[in-house]
Amino acid sequence: MKKSLLPARLDLAQSITGLVLAVFMAFHLIFDSSILLGAGAFAFVSGALECELFFGEKIPLITTAVVIVIFAIFIAHAGLAMRKFPQNAAQYRTMRSHMKEMRHGDTSLWWLQIWTGFAMFFLASVHLYIMMTQPQTIGPAGSAYRIVFEWKWPLYLVLTIAVVLHAAVGLYRLALKWGWFEGQNPNRRRKTLKKAVWIVTVVYLTMSLAALGAFIHIGLTGQDHFGNAVEGIAR
């Protein structure tokens, strides 16, 4: 019987969509964290992403279009990942007992990825839908208002932790799976890779959570942490 190429193709599609989303997130969290440089910096970045410099005014439809593309990749990635979820209670129990017996770090990472991915089905969908339908609200005042007075901070708190961990573990597993950085001493390489991934994870988590704090500060006080007034936070 001829072997089907479908499983390998689906695996490749999952890797590619995951890589695209991880690269997107690496930029997204840096742009988001421009709020740490003050309200003016975030206004400049969000304006530049909507081509304000080119058209002389923001074009929110650009954000809507980008979100539709990212949302589609996100849904494809999540759909492909469903193949990897334990399908019933027996499979779940087997997996848990293997994990306990083996105490293998990389197997626990896989488990972490499953759970953070599961959480993102819901959390990221809420965020993406709001960004797609209300792009005109993005800015220091509108974003701070949404985070504080529309109660998005708990969602962003959990989503930030989930997405950074998920992307970090995903990239680590991709690097191992496709043999990036392979060399003479694979064990040493794996340890170095793990260390590098952890450092990047801690940097991203610290930066993004500090950014969330900066938005909350603007929402509560009406000014950024440099003391610049932020107009337009209607309570």
Ligand code: HEM
């Ligand atoms: C093109 C698609 C996207 C756009 C336009 C977008 C836009 C934004 C904006 C403007 C903020 C600032 C807060 C606000 O205004 O509500 C934000 C925050 C955030 N976004 Fe996105 N986003 C996109 C995709 C995603 C995806 C796919 C994820 C994760 C799966 C994500 C995760 C987050 C998180 C965790 C925060 C809070 C960061 C923090 O803690 O400071 N975003 N996003």
